[in-house]
Every structure is written in C-alpha cells, then in structure tokens.
Amino acid sequence: MATSAGVQLLGSWCSAFSNRVQLALKLKSVEYEFVEEVFYVNKSERLLNANPVYQKIPVLIHDEKPVCESLVIVEYIDEVWTGNGPSILPSDPYERAIARFWAGYMDNKLFPTMKELQTASGDEAKAIVVGKLNEYFTLLDEAFVKYSKGKAFFGGDDVGYLDFALGCYLGWVKATEIIGGVKLLEESRTPRLAGWAERFLSHDVAKDIIPEAPKLLELIGTINQLAGLLRFSCVV
Amino acid sequence: MAKSASVQLLGSWASPFSNRVQLALKLKSVEYELVEEAFYVSKSDRLVKANPVYQKIPVLIHDEKPVCESLVIVEYIDEAWTGKGPSILPSDPYERAIARFWAGYIDEKLETASGDEEKFAVVGKVLEGFALLEEAFAKCSKGKAFFGGDEVGYLDIALGCFLGWVKVAEIIGGGKLLDESKFPGLAGWAERFLSHDVAKDILPDALKILEFFGKVQAARAAATTAAE
Numbered sequence: 001m002a003t004s005a006g007v008q009l010l011g012s013w014c015s016a017f018s019n020r021v022q023l024a025l026k027l028k029s030v031e032y033e034f035v036e037e038v039f040y041v042n043k044s045e046r047l048l049n050a051n052p053v054y055q056k057i058p059v060l061i062h063d064e065k066p067v068c069e070s071l072v073i074v075e076y077i078d079e080v081w082t083g084n085g086p087s088i089l090p091s092d093p094y095e096r097a098i099a100r101f102w103a104g105y106m107d108n109k110l111f112p113t114m115k116e117l118q119t120a121s122g123d124e125a126k127a128i129v130v131g132k133l134n135e136y137f138t139l140l141d142e143a144f145v146k147y148s149k150g151k152a153f154f155g156g157d158d159v160g161y162l163d164f165a166l167g168c169y170l171g172w173v174k175a176t177e178i179i180g181g182v183k184l185l186e187e188s189r190t191p192r193l194a195g196w197a198e199r200f201l202s203h204d205v206a207k208d209i210i211p212e213a214p215k216l217l218e219l220i221g222t223i224n225q226l227a228g229l230l231r232f233s234c235v236v
Numbered sequence: 237m238a239k240s241a242s243v244q245l246l247g248s249w250a251s252p253f254s255n256r257v258q259l260a261l262k263l264k265s266v267e268y269e270l271v272e273e274a275f276y277v278s279k280s281d282r283l284v285k286a287n288p289v290y291q292k293i294p295v296l297i298h299d300e301k302p303v304c305e306s307l308v309i310v311e312y313i314d315e316a317w318t319g320k321g322p323s324i325l326p327s328d329p330y331e332r333a334i335a336r337f338w339a340g341y342i343d344e345k346l347e348t349a350s351g352d353e354e355k356f357a358v359v360g361k362v363l364e365g366f367a368l369l370e371e372a373f374a375k376c377s378k379g380k381a382f383f384g385g386d387e388v389g390y391l392d393i394a395l396g397c398f399l400g401w402v403k404v405a406e407i408i409g410g411g412k413l414l415d416e417s418k419f420p421g422l423a424g425w426a427e428r429f430l431s432h433d434v435a436k437d438i439l440p441d442a443l444k445i446l447e448f449f450g451k452v453q454a455a456r457a458a459a460t461t462a463a464e
Contacts, residue, residue: 053341053368069340072333072336072337072340073333076333080329093312093315096315097308097309097311097312098303101305105289
C-alpha cells in the first residue's frame, strides 16, 4: 500500500480544481499536507517548479514526484491508493468511459462558460451565456438520470469520479448565480440535478471542502480591490 | 474477454483523432468496421445520434454502445480488450499520470493553436509544444524507441496521429517544423513511429492530406454556391 508520508497538495480552498483533488484524497483517507497557494496574487517558486508547463494549481506531490491537472490527479489517487476505501472510478470499462467523457465536458464546456457569465457585460451578452448554461445543465440533468440509475449519485450509492468532477463547482455555481442574478441549477428546470447537488453538498466528503458562496463573493471582492489597487499603482 | 463481433468506428482516414482510435484498435488486433463519415461536408444522422453532445468523429460503437472523444476511446479500448496484445497505457500509476498529462497537453495546445488566425503565432505555439515534448520524450522513453518504451503506447498514439499533418504544414509553410537539429529525440521518434507496423497503413501521408484539403475546399465552395 502506498505511503501517505510524503503527500503534498499545492492548491487553494477557493479553487474548484483543487477541491476535486481534496475530495478524492478525503474519500481515500489519505493524509496530506495542504499548501495554500495564493494563486490569484502571484505564482510561487514552489508552484513554478512543480508545474512548469501550466504554472497552475492543483499539483499533487507524492514522494517528491509532481502530478498535474486535476482529473489526472484524481485518477492517479484512485490507482495508487487502490486498497483504501471505495473506488473513485467505476469498475466497468464502459462506465469509466462515460465518466471520463462527462468530466471532460465539465471542463471543456461548463466551466469556461460559467467564467464567461462572471465577466459578461450587458443584458444581451448575459442572456446568451445564460442560455448556453441552461442547455448544459439540462443535458447534465438527463445524464444524471441515465448514469445514476435511480441512485443518489452519479457514482451510484456513493460519490465517485463524476460527482467530484461536477460537485467541485457547486460553490461557484451559487456564487455565479448571485453575481449574474440568475438561477442556473434549479428544481423547476433541472430537478434531478438540483436534488443531487443538495445531497452532494451535505455528504461527509464534500462538507468541509466545497466553499460557500458568501466566502467566494468576499474573495471576488478582495481580488477586485487588489486589481484596482494594482491598476492605480501602475498609473501613479 | 470482450467480443469484437460488433465494433464500429464512425471516423475518417483523414482525421487524426480518428486515426488515434484506429491505431489503438490495430494494436489490440480488434476487428471492426470503419464507417467513413464525410464530416467535412455534413454530419450524418448516424453521427448525430451516436454523439449528440459534440456531433464529432470519432465515435466507437461497441455492442451498440457509443464511446466519444478520442482519448477516452483509446483508454476504453485498452480496458475492454485488456487481455489482448500489449497494454496501451503504462502499468505504473505515476507513468500513467504522466502519459495522460502530456496527451491532454497535446490536445490543449492544438486547440489554442487552431484558434489563432496569425500564421506566426501558430508556428510559434507548435515549436513551443515540440520543445516541451522533446523533454517529455527523453523522460518517458528513458532511452528507448518510443514514449511507451520498447513498444508504442498511449502517448505515441496521442501525438503520432498528427505527423502527416506536421509534414503538410511544413510543405505549405515551406519550413521545417520537426527539425532534427532542434528536436533530435522527437524527430527520431517520428521516423520510427511512421515506419512502425501499427502506423503504416493508418496514418495518411502528406500528399494524400493535401489532396484531401483541396477536396474539402471544393466541397465547401460548392455548398456555398448552391446555397446562394
């Protein structure tokens, strides 16, 4: 069994991608050192050394070897700590392929579009982005029905890869709803997904990891202030 | 062991992403039916049905169940035909993570490069990519012939599928991209990969691709004229 002795996570409480890895480590009961990277201010030497290609969190450092990219890290955790606790990915090859497909969808479509909503200016631009997001969430609502097969989570009776891949965003979904003044994940439009979201957020694994919207909004406020200060200091 | 009885690949000889899947199927000696999708003209009903989310090739249909996204499909093939032939991914978890990381990098780099209108920016991105992949090759191959070691594997497939296109870019652009003097490891690997049994009848050569380009442009022009 792999030692948990030398496990470090370069990440941040507010990063959904970092949260993914934290969820996986928690599910596998892996002890690790969490190193908070204030990535929105600057990139530390430590981070640049560990992830020279993308210079981004999260990075898992296991026995001094870095693993980058959140979904790659989650699969790595599943494979290394294979005896510890439940499997993260399903065991059937087809179900694994479906899980990987939808996890990719989150990162390729959902997340970038959510970011767009945060910066969209004007009602028309916002409406277009919201339209896209509604489409994506509806699709995910249908996918949930198909793949949960009537159970509580995408992974079945317990949380798994796809729950982590989407669940990590839930704090940001709420924050985005508040910023954008829109409802994205709601019972009337995406009932099954909304139900899943509630169950996920109250699951032991997620409870102390997924940040709450007010905290994220406060952070955005701080970042905007810092950005304002930087602009000011550049001008002056 | 998985049946090969009903394996269909909706793809195209001209698509490097489709080629990835063909390479994997060949490595595992899986018999399948290649359904050529004229994806550059229109999307068939069959394709839209099999891949409603992205409506793109390749799609592997195994026992009537569709699998989409080329790298997802390659891993699926490795897992579904696990007893047959060599493994596509390495067995060590860390090496698997590295292989997946670089495969993801290749696709991401491509996505940003293809978004760029400006030729120099594209070339710059490609060369940047090659520099990093040259280092990755040294680390992954550990002195052996391929990224996968003695035999071709996941990362060889993930990158190798573009080699014909690299040559096309060199012909059109009139300059060497995969330059032996700058990227000796990668250049040597490319030659070995292209002459490997697995790749030989699957990867189209540059001239075929150029011809294909011409056809696509003609077809698109005809479609535009017809619409007018």
